Amino acid sequence: MRFEKWQALGNDYLIFEEVELSPNTVQRLCDPHFGPGADGVLVLTKPDEPGYVARLRIFNPDGSEAELSGNGAREAILYLRRHWTDADTFSIQTLAGEIRPTILSPTTCRVDMGRASLTSPNYPDGPPDGTGEVAGYRFQHVAIGNPQCAIRVQDPDALDLQAIGPQIERSALFPNRTNVSFWKEVAPDTIRARIFERGVGETLSSGTGASGAAVAHVVRGGDSPVTVQLDGGELVVDVDESLHVDLTGWAEPIYAAQLSEEFLAGGLGGGSPPEDLKQHMEAE
Numbered sequence: 001m002r003f004e005k006w007q008a009l010g011n012d013y014l015i016f017e018e019v020e021l022s023p024n025t026v027q028r029l030c031d032p033h034f035g036p037g038a039d040g041v042l043v044l045t046k047p048d049e050p051g052y053v054a055r056l057r058i059f060n061p062d063g064s065e066a067e068l069s070g071n072g073a074r075e076a077i078l079y080l081r082r083h084w085t086d087a088d089t090f091s092i093q094t095l096a097g098e099i100r101p102t103i104l105s106p107t108t109c110r111v112d113m114g115r116a117s118l119t120s121p122n123y124p125d126g127p128p129d130g131t132g133e134v135a136g137y138r139f140q141h142v143a144i145g146n147p148q149c150a151i152r153v154q155d156p157d158a159l160d161l162q163a164i165g166p167q168i169e170r171s172a173l174f175p176n177r178t179n180v181s182f183w184k185e186v187a188p189d190t191i192r193a194r195i196f197e198r199g200v201g202e203t204l205s206s207g208t209g210a211s212g213a214a215v216a217h218v219v220r221g222g223d224s225p226v227t228v229q230l231d232g233g234e235l236v237v238d239v240d241e242s243l244h245v246d247l248t249g250w251a252e253p254i255y256a257a258q259l260s261e262e263f264l265a266g267g268l269g270g271g272s273p274p275e276d277l278k279q280h281m282e283a284e
């Protein structure tokens with residue numbers, strides 16, 4: 001089974017076409033020792049409605065499915081531009097709805113992420129301004145396809161995210177768990193952010209996490225477009241008065257590869273091949 005590994009600011013994904021993957025297979029694929037290793041898996045299939053180039057599904061390393069990923073979407077979009085379409089603007093389907101990219105170069109695109117909201121069913125008891133307190137931190141809830149908890153701190157670099165992140169991700173305030181960003185203002189149009197992702201842990205960057213932090217910054221009076229400085233590089237997030245978000249940044253392929261027969265068979269000592277991969281072994 002062929003796949004490509006891509007990364008965007010160090011947020012790495014494996015891209016597959018036309019497969020159904022079980023949560024267990026996603027976990028094995030994302031494992032850096034027993035599999036290729038990644039921050040997630042992207043699956044591209046033919047769209048099930050007219051007007052779209054493809055349908056994109058996004059999976060976290062714990063096997064859960066995410067509604068949206070900003071970095072993952074750019075990786076999938078630039079992959080589609082190389083393999084599926086000649087168009088520079090098109091639409092893809094995601095669980096978060098339609099996503100519309102504009103290709104700027106073979107490794108850069110701007111993505112219309114839709115309108116962010118400060119209230120959502122992912123923070124059901126939140127006030128109309130989406131603020132709250134969790135684990136001793138004031139936060140801003142932002143729904144930008146997926147749930148974001150943006151926390152303004154004095155110094156994101158002084159924090160131990162592995163120690164703080166899990167209790168926020170799994171707080172009872174957020175019934176579907178949450179992604180978390182810790183950010184500070186560097187200049188009126190620039191913020192520094194570190195990321196703790198739902199279903200992943202600390203990552204070098206996140207497109208939706210950067211968008212959540214940028215929205216929180218603009219809501220507090222910051223300037224847009226916002227340059228977000230992440231561990232893996234910089235993203236530019238445009239946030240207009242209606243909280244409509246456009247995300248611009250790069251993504252690049254690392255390699256294309258085939259899963260080995262041993263992996264498809266479940267790994268040594270793994271018993272019989274998992275049902276999802278068995279079909280592909282039979283087809284190949």
Ligand SMILES: N[C@@H](CCC[C@H](N)C(=O)O)C(=O)O
Nearest residue numbers: 066069070071146206207208
């Ligand atoms: N890497 C991401 C977000 C991926 C999904 C997230 N972990 C979730 O569960 O919502 C990005 O670049 O946005």
